[in-house]
Amino acid sequence: MIEYALRGGRYYWTWVAILAVIIAMGAASYYYQYQNGLTVTGMSKEVSWGLYIGNFTFLVGVAASAVIVVLPAYLYDYKRFKNVTAIGEFLGASAVIMCILFIMVDLGRPDRVLNLVLNPRPNSVMFYDFIVLSVYFLLNIVIAWSVLAAREKSKGYATWLKILIYIAIPWAISIHTVTAFLYGGLVGRAFWNTALMAPRFLAGAFASGPSLLILSLLVIRRFTNFDIGYDAIKKISEIVAFAMITNLFMIGAELFTVFYAANPHHLEYFTYLLFGVQEGGHVYARFVPWIWTSLILGIVAAIMLVIPKVRNTPKYLAIACGIVFISIWMEKGIGLIVPGYIPSQVGTIVEYWPSLPEALISLGVWGIGFLIFTVLAKVAIGVQTEGIVEEEEIEEELEEELEEEEVPVEEEKEYRCELCDAVFKNIDECCEHAEKEHKIAKASCDMACVEAEPAAKQYKCELCDAVFDNVDDCCEHAEKEHKIAKASCDMACVEVEE
């Protein structure tokens, strides 16, 4: 299957080349760090974890994207997610690789990393974190690869594969929980020492991971003819919306407890983070703009996502997902790690800011993660579209066709807007509708308009099993017989599957 990753168009190879350059810069910086020690970073005796561990923490969250699509697809047999499961799992696996790399670049003696396995201490949370992350990585890779292999041969899943899938679901929850315990279990760091740590991690993870998945799916939709189905994106965006609100709620709960109760041990960290502190005529407030930017972005994204009209417009959804991702990266990344160290355990204030080599190494790790995801996603798309033709080639062909023939062939078919399910006589009408209602430019109208299936689907009322020729009849029936408002008619009416 790997051969799919070796065939690609101009955009694909340009993207790969850009990533290769970023990785090379990261590798060179890492060599420099390896030679000179971690002194080349911004970390100090007082702030001994920084950008690396911040990114690690955030990426454990991103790895959640896998379970968020795996769970509905396999557990509830939720068909609309079937096409994106492999991509979600590969995204999860790439995120876990980045996690492991961020730990590796943070270690003072990476050559001794096997001591984690050779001399483990069972009451260290880090030991468990190492185990859950490694296993989660293996689970994701094995599952996604086998699912694709099965699909390539058009076979069902083997029993062992199904068992692995069921194991992977609680496992994804475990990686966040254990990582949160890594910090929450430290009695000496009041900033982290809260039971809310694990729930906060989960909420943040369920917002940031799926939002990256949505962004990737929108990119894939734009550049390939892989049919994701907008329904899946719609569903994932609802998950992002709820998770983001839960996340903000928990931050609010944390802030209330800290500032109202005003326990000085907790207060000193949050005061530094949110307002900065003054000591000896010097103001220490390096993270104040950082954390406020993150909080404001988070609130903006949450508002965008709860409004259905905004959420269902791909362009705005992409913006909202981007904001969610950045906001949580700032907040659950170094925004969570660094303030835990300021003020220090001996009451002094030493600030932190990443150095250039540290930033380049981090970028390099992100580059490796994106490269792995790109390759894996290419394979997933390749297998699932079978003999895929690159979008640009299609476009070229289409242009040629259009030049040759005046009358486009499409006109006879009916088109459906995926965003609101309205049906149109031809693609032009549909595109016009998409532009007017959903702000989708005509050029990318294929994001919304899909061919309506030729055979009219039958609809069944789930409450009484009556069958109807179209959804409207069914909805009318549901309203009359079962008092279900037309707006929520999908509670009763489902497509009849042949």
Place this chain on the structure above:
Amino acid sequence: MITRRRFLIMAGSALSAVALSASQAERVLAAFSKPAIDQQRVKWGMVIDLRKFNDLPEKKRKRVYEACKEIHNIPVFPDPKDRVEWIWGADFEHVFPEQFHEFLEEQFKWLEVPILCNHCENPPCAKVCPTNATWKRDDGIVTMDYHRCIGCRYCMAACPYGMRSFNWRDPRPFIKKINTTYHTRTKGVVEKCTFCVERLEKGMQPACVEVSEESFIFGDLNALESEVSKILREHFFIRRKPELGTEPKVYYLL
């Protein structure tokens, strides 16, 4: 279909995983079970008489910190962020924030408090170490194996007292005069005060105690007749952050 090759690969990896975990099982079980109480006959502890220490001239106070540096091959780096220290002096205000209030006597405000590893009875740093590089000995000393440390700095995050240092860079070029009877460390590992275990083994006092002109008192907390026990029975003392339940074994007399 599972081909024979695939089966062999799967079976092989499963077998090696089982073998690896079996060899570790004994050690894992041992780590869960606590040593019997009667093994802990000696329990080392330290009392620092702050008034006596602060009555010393500045030169002699500095000597306490310097002696530790010289004996243990501790480097002095130009950049304070790379600092490696086992014992140093800090303000009373910062070391005992919970004792500090606006009407505190001036004499307390300016006290210099020597701080070092507390050798906690429940050391959070040892609890979190993923590789057993840090552990508490039966005599209560929290010590380290520098060859096992992977440099993850989880112990630095866990220590509530900020008493651990990391070798951000190669320390050897920055050691003023190498003491050939003691080891040096490499870059990338954590280090800490060990109550001078190497000196205790020879029946000597820790280096800082020796040069402290009797303002530091060191001894066995379990022995009723030891000097530390007597002082602790007769005086009121404070410890750093006792509310955390770590049970520090460095006591400060005021």
